[in-house]
Amino acid sequence: MNGVxxxxxxxxxxARTGVPVRTIRFYSDTGLLPPTDRTPAGYRRYGDAAIGRLHLICALRELDVDLATVRRVLDGDLSVAEVAAAHADATALRIRALRLRHSMLRLVARRGSSTEETVLMHRLTRLTADERRRMVADFVAGLGAATPHSRSAVTALRTALPELPDEPSDAQLAAWVEIAELIADDGFRTRMAQAALPPADEDALPGVAPEAAAELIPFVRQTVAAARxxxxxxEGDDAVPVVDAVVERFAAVLGRHDGPDLREWMAGQFEAGHDPVVERYxxxxxxVNDWQVVPGHLPFQPWVVQALRRPRPAAHG
Incomplete structure (x- = not known):
């Protein structure tokens, strides 16, 4: 054939590439795979270079590269490496979205969610990171404007905003959905506005001299943290000496007798200073933030109230 x-x-x-005739004709009609020549009857003919070009087109399409980008690669405007890098990033985003969807479906199944709750959860999980931050920041700002909280208290709220990661665990996603439901609830906003963030030690026991309260509260907090x-x-037997030590310190500082009246008064004081729903938040x-729970940072009041109201073992003489 004289080298032709x-x-x-x-x-x-x-037959040589395994690509269907219909697909080859489509790529040819769109200009991605122009024929090398045509027969007198108008039939398309392709040279060996078309085989490599067709393989590249198919590889890019299987990687979900759009036709316009494929054309730019074939024309030399973009390198395959550049396209691969861009699509790797896009694929990573889709994988994160699928994982989030998977976690949400498991959460819906686990909670037995209603139709309305499922729609709400879907909307909440589709919020962008900026939209989530704005949602919580608006909640905190509203509290700051509506309550006599000190400036430092509002600052504390703002420095502990929930930040849902790009690839949350099931527990983090469930916690974020619950936070979003809480901050949208008027009743919770009222409770949060009225609940004192950990008060100054001297303000934690109303009616008790500030210097006495400032001595007692740190002792209780440290004692409970060590017990935890x-x-x-x-409610176990091991709690008896712990709570007895707390009551003994209160009795000595306040000049009161250790008995049922003092213990019930203490339980009432600690119970009034703690809101379990706010603690839940x-x-x-x-x-959500994957922070380690440190015993010393947990509210001490629920533990003390339980221990104080636990029936005391009968004395044997």
Missing amino acids: TPLHSIGELS VAGVDA WRLVWT
Whole structure:
């Protein structure tokens, strides 16, 4: 054939590459795979270079590269490496979205969510990171404007905003959905506005001299934290000497007798200074942010109240 490279029909090109004739014709019609020549009857013919070009087109399309980008690669405006880098980033985003969707479906199944709750959860999980931040920041700003909280208290809220990661665990996603439901609830906003963030020690026991309260509250907090670290259950026998030490310190500082009246008064004081729903919010924030729960940072009041109201073992004489 005097060194002339033979040309291939669409059927021959299909047989050599495994690409359907219809697909080759489509790429040819769109200009991605122009024929090398045509027969007198108008049939398309392709040279060997078309085989490599067709393989590249198919590879890019299987990687979900759009036709316009494929054309730019073929024209030399973009390198394959540049396209691969861009699509790797896009694919990573889609993978994160699929993982989030997977976690949400598991959450819906686990909670047995209603139709309305499922729609709400879907909307909440589709918010962008900026939209989530704005949602929580608006909640905190509203509290700051509506309550006599000190400036430092509002600052504390703002420095502990929940930040849902790009690839949250099931627990983090569930916590974020619960936070979003809480901050959208008028009743919770009212409770958060009225609940004192950990008050100054001297303000934690109304009616008690500030200097006495400033001595007692740190002692209780440290004693309970140590008990928690040691794994002491507030309703277990091991809690008895712990709570007795707390009551003994209160009796000595306040000049009162250790008895049922003092213990019930202490339980009432600690119970009034603690809102379990507000505590729930902070625990959810810790979960979303994947912060380690430190016993010394947990509210001490629930543990003390449980221990104080636990029936005391009968004395044997």
